[in-house]
Amino acid sequence: xxxxxxxxxxxxxxxxxxxxxxxxxxxxxxxxxxxxxxxxxxxxxxxxxxxxxxxxxxxxxxxxxxxxxxxxxxxxxxxxxxxxxxxxxxxxxxxxxxxxxxxxxxxxxxxxxxxxxxxxxxxxxxxxxxxxxxxxxxxxxxxxxxxxxxxxxxxxxxxxxxxxxxxxxxxxxxxxxxxxxxxxxxxxxxxxxxxxxxxxxxxxxxxxxxxxxxxxxxxxxxxxxxxxxxxxxxxxxxxxxxxxxxxxxxxxxxxxxxxxxxxxxxxxxxxxxxxxxxxxxxxx
Amino acid sequence: xxxxxxxxxxxxxxxxxxxxxxxxxxxxxxxxxxxxxxxxxxxxxxxxxxxxxxxxxxxxxxxxxxxxxxxxxxxxxxxxxxxxxxxxxxxxxxxxxxxxxxxxxxxxxxxxxxxxxxxxxxxxxxxxxxxxxxxxxxxxxxxxxxxxxxxxxxxxxxxxxxxxxxxxxxxxxxxxxxxxxxxxxxxxxxxxxxxxxxxxxxxxxxxxxxxxxxxxxxxxxxxxxxxxxxxxxxxxxxxxxxxxxxxxxxxxxxxxxxxxxxxxxxxxxxxxxxxxxxxxxxxxxxxxxxxxxx
Numbered sequence: 001x002x003x004x005x006x007x008x009x010x011x012x013x014x015x016x017x018x019x020x021x022x023x024x025x026x027x028x029x030x031x032x033x034x035x036x037x038x039x040x041x042x043x044x045x046x047x048x049x050x051x052x053x054x055x056x057x058x059x060x061x062x063x064x065x066x067x068x069x070x071x072x073x074x075x076x077x078x079x080x081x082x083x084x085x086x087x088x089x090x091x092x093x094x095x096x097x098x099x100x101x102x103x104x105x106x107x108x109x110x111x112x113x114x115x116x117x118x119x120x121x122x123x124x125x126x127x128x129x130x131x132x133x134x135x136x137x138x139x140x141x142x143x144x145x146x147x148x149x150x151x152x153x154x155x156x157x158x159x160x161x162x163x164x165x166x167x168x169x170x171x172x173x174x175x176x177x178x179x180x181x182x183x184x185x186x187x188x189x190x191x192x193x194x195x196x197x198x199x200x201x202x203x204x205x206x207x208x209x210x211x212x213x214x215x216x217x218x219x220x221x222x223x224x225x226x227x228x229x230x231x232x233x234x235x236x237x238x239x240x241x242x243x244x245x246x247x248x249x250x251x252x253x254x255x256x257x258x259x260x261x262x263x264x265x266x267x268x269x270x271x272x273x274x275x276x277x278x279x280x281x282x283x284x
Numbered sequence: 285x286x287x288x289x290x291x292x293x294x295x296x297x298x299x300x301x302x303x304x305x306x307x308x309x310x311x312x313x314x315x316x317x318x319x320x321x322x323x324x325x326x327x328x329x330x331x332x333x334x335x336x337x338x339x340x341x342x343x344x345x346x347x348x349x350x351x352x353x354x355x356x357x358x359x360x361x362x363x364x365x366x367x368x369x370x371x372x373x374x375x376x377x378x379x380x381x382x383x384x385x386x387x388x389x390x391x392x393x394x395x396x397x398x399x400x401x402x403x404x405x406x407x408x409x410x411x412x413x414x415x416x417x418x419x420x421x422x423x424x425x426x427x428x429x430x431x432x433x434x435x436x437x438x439x440x441x442x443x444x445x446x447x448x449x450x451x452x453x454x455x456x457x458x459x460x461x462x463x464x465x466x467x468x469x470x471x472x473x474x475x476x477x478x479x480x481x482x483x484x485x486x487x488x489x490x491x492x493x494x495x496x497x498x499x500x501x502x503x504x505x506x507x508x509x510x511x512x513x514x515x516x517x518x519x520x521x522x523x524x525x526x527x528x529x530x531x532x533x534x535x536x537x538x539x540x541x542x543x544x545x546x547x548x549x550x551x552x553x554x555x556x557x558x559x560x561x562x563x564x565x566x567x568x569x570x571x572x573x574x575x576x577x578x
Contacts, residue, residue, distance in 0.1 A: 261403050
């Protein structure tokens with residue numbers, strides 16, 4: 001064997017090891033959390049409120065809270081994100097505006113999540129006076145979801161062939177009619193992927209809701225958009241850092257982590273599958 | 285009539301499209317507005333270079349050097365993990381994996397990216413920290429080392445996916461030319477393809493760093509929390525994000541401590557902003573160099 005062959009073999013093995021390390025990490029996270037969390041999960045765990053100073057009972061209010069926060073964030077971010085994507089792909093007249101918007105979207109995507117939390121605290125909680133509430137939390141999470149929705153929608157809209165637009169315009173449809181009746185329906189699966197991806201992202205975020213929405217414990221369920229909520233990710237954090245029964249709390253935290261992980265990963269998996277199918281259709 | 289409606293719709297879309305810019309500017313405005321009052325009490329130099337962070341003692345001390353150094357240590361530590369793993373995986377996916385393997389392996393990376401940071405933090409706290417503590421006989425498990433490992437794993441998907449994009453921009457002709465002069469696959473990879481994609485790969489690394497330094501929940505749970513200047517990999521630390529998240533709830537609104545935490549957030553924002561702009565500039569030049577206009 002030549003020396004260069006040996007080098008090549010070693011190099012390729014190293015690359016394989018790098019890829020394998022990802023699988024090992026993902027596998028061990030899922031394995032350990034599933035192995036130790038599975039015993040905590042029961043019907044009661046999913047449907048009951050916490051009892052006995054967080055040492056027993058379930059996490060139902062946290063599940064409900066996460067649902068409300070995520071729903072609110074999507075309701076806020078979807079119209080804005082979609083409009084932005086439509087503008088950038090269908091209208092955007094001049095180069096510098098597109099550039100400016102693209103740079104600001106990229107930078108918004110890179111802002112640390114705790115900074116969103118401070119922004120939400122100052123603007124929504126204090127300035128608008130929404131208080132620590134579902135509304136403040138949803139708006140804060142919505143801003144965080146915006147770049148995800150914009151870039152997925154943009155990808156979906158760009159994938160719609162130009163010829164379809166031209167055909168519609170040639171039939172006498174106006175630009176808006178073309179967008180609404182032709183382009184958006186064609187791009188719908190891709191846009192849906194973006195929404196699903198953002199749900200996965202938003203449901204797992206903790207730092208933005210620390211000061212804007214989340215509470216460790218509440219009696220019953222939230223009554224309006226102005227009440228504070230329990231949320232699954234924050235619940236895990238609180239169980240690990242507050243309270244006085246670390247052992248029982250860690251057990252519940254395992255269950256909650258498994259629940260959150262299962263929720264977020266299945267949501268992302270759905271998005272990945274839809275997108276894979278979508279790309280296949282256009283490539284074929 | 286119809287024309288007017290079309291114009292109105294266009295204006296509505298234009299206005300909505302600017303929302304991300306508005307939010308970004310809003311974030312900058314809020315950070316400056318809430319951070320500036322602290323600098324009437326303490327000079328920016330004393331704030332940045334002060335060695336003690338005792339925000340609640342009297343008199344309080346607001347020196348954030350220990351927090352900045354903590355962030356730098358864990359971020360640099362993370363680079364030792366996410367650069368080899370991220371770039372290595374991207375090269376594997378691009379060069380070695382067949383189409384079948386790619387369809388299975390790419391989702392692994394995407395799923396690794398979608399694991400919530402609180403779950404990484406929890407995993408680090410209950411599994412990784414005790415494991416490293418026992419293996420290396422450490423005095424405490426929650427330290428720079430554990431944090432770096434977890435942050436490295438978290439940043440790996442970012443590096444891998446952007447680096448893979450960069451590799452796909454390298455034209456086929458480069459590879460064919462290299463094979464034509466008798467180079468084997470490894471030589472082509474290291475001498476032709478990696479240099480050609482070099483600035484794209486560095487963009488990937490910068491964005492990975494940006495991800496690591498801004499990460500909050502993980503470091504809050506795993507870094508150990510003590511606000512002293514780290515001297516070794518096994519010291520517990522309190523990075524900037526952890527200080528903000530841990531202390532904001534207790535700082536009275538409008539107090540010096542409150543403004544100081546916003547000032548930390550401002551510095552953090554400026555660091556990540558600089559990273560993102562640098563990545564943007566490098567990647568634009570990279571694409572132009574390889575003849576892509578977008």
